[in-house]
Amino acid sequence: MSExxxxxxxxxxxxxxxxxYCPGCQHGVAQRLAGELLxxxxxxxxxxxxxxxxxSVFLYxxxxxxxxxxxxGRAPAVATGVKRARADKFVLSYQGDGDLASIGMAEIxxxxxxxxxxxIIFVNNTVYGMTGGQMAPTTLVGQKTTTSPAGRNxxxxxxxxxMSEIIGQLGGTxxxxxxxxxxxxxxxxxxxxxxxxxxxxxxxxxFGFIEVLATCPTNWRMDALKANERIEEELIPYFxxxxxxxxxxxxxx
Amino acid sequence: MTKTGEKxxxxxxxAISRGAIAAGLKCYxxxxxxxxxxxxxxxxxxxxxxxxxxxQAESEVAAANMLIGAxxxxxxxxxxxSSPGISLKQEAISYLAGSELPTVIVxxxxxxxxxxxxxxxxxxYFQSVKGGGHGDYRTLVxxxxxxxxxxxxxxxxxxxxxxxxxxxxxxxxAILGQMKEPVITWTxxxxxxxxxxxxxxxxxxxxxxxxxxxxHLSEGALAKHNLMLKNKYEDMASFTQKEEYQTEDADLIIVxxxxxxxxxxxxxxxxxxxxxxxxxxxxxTLYPFPSDDLKKLAEQGKxxxxxxxxxxxxxxxxxxxIRTIADSEFFGFYPGNLPTPDDFEEPILKALGGK
Numbered sequence: 001m002s003e004x005x006x007x008x009x010x011x012x013x014x015x016x017x018x019x020x021y022c023p024g025c026q027h028g029v030a031q032r033l034a035g036e037l038l039x040x041x042x043x044x045x046x047x048x049x050x051x052x053x054x055x056s057v058f059l060y061x062x063x064x065x066x067x068x069x070x071x072x073g074r075a076p077a078v079a080t081g082v083k084r085a086r087a088d089k090f091v092l093s094y095q096g097d098g099d100l101a102s103i104g105m106a107e108i109x110x111x112x113x114x115x116x117x118x119x120i121i122f123v124n125n126t127v128y129g130m131t132g133g134q135m136a137p138t139t140l141v142g143q144k145t146t147t148s149p150a151g152r153n154x155x156x157x158x159x160x161x162x163m164s165e166i167i168g169q170l171g172g173t174x175x176x177x178x179x180x181x182x183x184x185x186x187x188x189x190x191x192x193x194x195x196x197x198x199x200x201x202x203x204x205x206x207f208g209f210i211e212v213l214a215t216c217p218t219n220w221r222m223d224a225l226k227a228n229e230r231i232e233e234e235l236i237p238y239f240x241x242x243x244x245x246x247x248x249x250x251x252x253x
Numbered sequence: 254m255t256k257t258g259e260k261x262x263x264x265x266x267x268a269i270s271r272g273a274i275a276a277g278l279k280c281y282x283x284x285x286x287x288x289x290x291x292x293x294x295x296x297x298x299x300x301x302x303x304x305x306x307x308x309q310a311e312s313e314v315a316a317a318n319m320l321i322g323a324x325x326x327x328x329x330x331x332x333x334x335s336s337p338g339i340s341l342k343q344e345a346i347s348y349l350a351g352s353e354l355p356t357v358i359v360x361x362x363x364x365x366x367x368x369x370x371x372x373x374x375x376x377x378y379f380q381s382v383k384g385g386g387h388g389d390y391r392t393l394v395x396x397x398x399x400x401x402x403x404x405x406x407x408x409x410x411x412x413x414x415x416x417x418x419x420x421x422x423x424x425x426x427a428i429l430g431q432m433k434e435p436v437i438t439w440t441x442x443x444x445x446x447x448x449x450x451x452x453x454x455x456x457x458x459x460x461x462x463x464x465x466x467x468x469h470l471s472e473g474a475l476a477k478h479n480l481m482l483k484n485k486y487e488d489m490a491s492f493t494q495k496e497e498y499q500t501e502d503a504d505l506i507i508v509x510x511x512x513x514x515x516x517x518x519x520x521x522x523x524x525x526x527x528x529x530x531x532x533x534x535x536x537x538t539l540y541p542f543p544s545d546d547l548k549k550l551a552e553q554g555k556x557x558x559x560x561x562x563x564x565x566x567x568x569x570x571x572x573x574x575i576r577t578i579a580d581s582e583f584f585g586f587y588p589g590n591l592p593t594p595d596d597f598e599e600p601i602l603k604a605l606g607g608k
Contacts, residue, residue: 015462045458050322051466060464066454068325069466071348074318077310081322082454084280084306085330089456107318110311 011039013047015064020055024224026214027055029181030123031062033191034092037198038063043090050079050093052100054130056123059094073104076111079118090201091118098128101137101161108167115172115206119197122163122209124239125216133219137161140238145219160238164211168244174206177243180213182231186241196246205247213239258438265429266291268400268436269333269359272407274299275440279328280306282319284338287371288427289361292333313338317345317358324354325465327449329411333359335427336377337368339385346420347386350482351467355414355449357407358392359423361430364588373427373512374588378566381424382540389479391486393421394539398496398515400434406537408441415448417489424539426562428512428591494537495546499525503532505605506550507597508571508581509560510536517560519594520601531601539567544574557581558604560597562588 010016014035021028038044049067051060052075060067070078075093083091100108100122111118127145128134135148138160142151152160168176175197179190190212197208213235215227222230263271270292273281281300283293293309300307306323310316316332323330334342339360349356362377364370381394393413397403403425410421454463469475498518500506509517514535521531534550536543551557551574559568559581568583575581584600586592 045456047456048326048454049462057468060462060466064457064462066457066463067465068322068454069348069352069464069468070321071318071344074314074321074345077315077318078322078325080308080315081280081282081319081324081330082326083322084308084319085323085326085328086455106311107315110315114308 011036013038013044013064015062017061019062020058022218024215024217024227026181027123029187030121030190030212030214031059031094033181033187033194034094034121035063037191037195038065041195041198043198047090047092048082048086050075050082050091052093052095054096054099054128056094056096056099073099073102074107075099076104076107076116076118076120079120080111080114080116083116083118087117090198092121093118094121094123096129097122097124097126097138098131098134098136101163109170112167112207112209113170113172115174117201117204117206119201119208120210121194122211123214124163124211125214126160126235127216127219129216129219140234162239164209164244167209172207173245174200174208174247176209176245178211178213178239178241180231180236180241182213182215182228193243196248200248211239258440260435260437262433263400263436264291264431264433265400265403265425266361266431267295268404269407269423269425270295270299271438272404273331273357274303274305275438276408276411277329278305278331280319280323280330282308282310282316282323282330282332284310284313284316284334286313286335286338288363288430289333289335289359291430292359313341314344317342320356321345321348321352321354324349324356325352325454327453327455331357331359333361335361335363336365336374339377339380343380343386346392347388347390348467349420350390350392351388352465353418354420354465355418356420357410357414357423358420359407359425362424362426370589371427372589372591373562375426375511375513375562375566376588377424378539378561378563381422382542382570390482391489391540393417393419393489394424395421396424396511396537396539397429398511398535400429400432400436403429404436404438413492417485418452419485424511426512490541492538493541493543493546495543496533496535496537498533498535500532500534500550502530504530504556505601506532506534506555506557507560507601508534508536508547508557508567510539510567513560513562513586513592516592516594517597520597523594524598524601529602529605531605536567542570542574544570547571547574548578551575551578555579556604558584558601560584560586560600562586562592
């Protein structure tokens with residue numbers, strides 16, 4: 001019998017439980033990348049996680065780290081409190097688009113602007129997921145939701161907000177990027193960008209922000225494959241992938 | 254072991270700030286609103302100098318949520334505000350109570366409802382002692398009447414917050430915050446290093462991750478949580494404080510708290526000199542309310558008059574306390590005016606005469 005060699009395993013930061021996510025939802029991919037990085041970077045025991053609202057809240061069940069739950073929109077303020085109390089810890093938060101870009105707009109802007117040394121993963125699936133598919137600030141023009149049944153109307157409801165560009169403009173931001181997890185190539189890039197956001201916190205350079213374009217097949221009323229195609233065809237053209245701010249080049253040189 | 258410090262002539266707001274720092278405050282988060290601005294202003298310089306963190310938040314909402322983060326880490330944290338700002342903090346206070354996180358919240362009550370005015374009032378009694386935010390919860394509420402008491406009670410507030418893993422509110426008003434009095438400072442015993450051990454988040458080493466949360470979705474889980482909280486609030490009921498002044502031989506007991514309690518005391522002193530048998534019952538803990546002590550006075554056949562700087566709020570708790578034996582009359586001095594001891598003479602004499 002030939003000796004078997006383990007080449008791939010679950011990262012120890014990830015709890016070995018089934019997730020509650022709908023089939024085809026990409027929260028699981030984003031969370032897995034975060035978990036893998038915590039393990040690979042040796043951060044698991046040092047991480048304090050702030051969980052938010054909606055589908056994101058259950059991240060505390062999937063990462064084997066200490067965590068505290070924030071009210072709707074307020075995760076960046078809670079993360080500020082955690083970091084100010086324990087500057088020696090790695091502080092991670094994870095929010096959806098309704099949470100971060102609507103009710104929590106003030107908290108995310110000021111947390112970034114103060115340059116809090118925390119990392120926030122922002123999952124943009126253009127819809128309120130757990131709440132039942134209502135319109136989000138990131139809902140695309142023409143996209144039908146349960147509160148925009150005729151499709152989002154720009155003249156009445158405004159244009160979808162591009163968060164990573166806005167966050168990239170703020171003085172306290174050390175790193176801001178938008179990634180997608182719709183194919184292997186993009187997943188690899190997403191992990192690299194997430195790592196960068198984590199590193200700027202470790203180096204105490206300021207606020208790190210990763211926007212992850214992700215599917216919500218249930219609320220998009222699509223099957224998983226169609227939802228994945230929508231990322232490429234509709235989301236990426238409006239929410240271009242890329243780095244909007246990265247202070248590390250200036251610092252490292 | 255306590256270390257007695259200097260005798261200072263300071264405002265109530267500064268007494269609260271100094272008391273908090275003496276108690277080992279590590280994180281203060283606030284937002285300017287009159288009449289409590291002396292607190293964030295004092296903290297902005299003094300707390301960093303004492304090795305703590307000061308953040309002027311973008312809003313009262315954010316400040317209260319920063320408390321959630323710091324309290325979860327098991328450090329001594331505090332915010333302060335005034336009435337409209339406290340309304341904004343209530344969402345986070347509900348989460349703090351639901352997640353059992355210890356912290357101190359100062360409310361220097363001003364006139365309301367709405368924008369009201371910046372003058373003193375006791376219009377936030379209901380909001381403070383009946384929960385205030387959504388869901389079933391209580392905050393411990395301490396109501397100082399002097400600057401010295403403000404200093405002392407804020408130190409006690411931190412101990413109570415950690416003892417019960419619950420938010421504690423200091424309820425003052427614009428009078429207390431803005432007046433200057435001599436205060437003797439003191440420093441309590443060094444804070445217990447193990448405070449928060451067993452529940453605070455510090456990083457999951459050699460154990461599963463710890464979750465501080467108020468969400469309980471599975472069947473029966475929230476009911477269990479609510480029962481546990483109810484038992485905790487009942488435990489708190491054993492802890493009450495009050496001041497009684499000349500109640501022994503009094504025919505009429507005036508029930509009043511905070512600044513009004515102290516102004517009424519002056520009225521009582523004057524009326525006593527004129528031979529009127531009146532006494533003062535001043536609750537210091539508004540939640541839990543010192544109901545048993547009040548009931549004892551009712552059993553002695555006393556009459557009651559509740560005086561508040563509002564339209565009638567604490568009087569409901571007074572009536573609940575003595576309801577099986579007696580009732581309480583009420584005199585409300587409306588917010589928007591500043592009372593003097595003379596303003597309470599007529600209603601007290603009227604209540605005495607109506608024997």
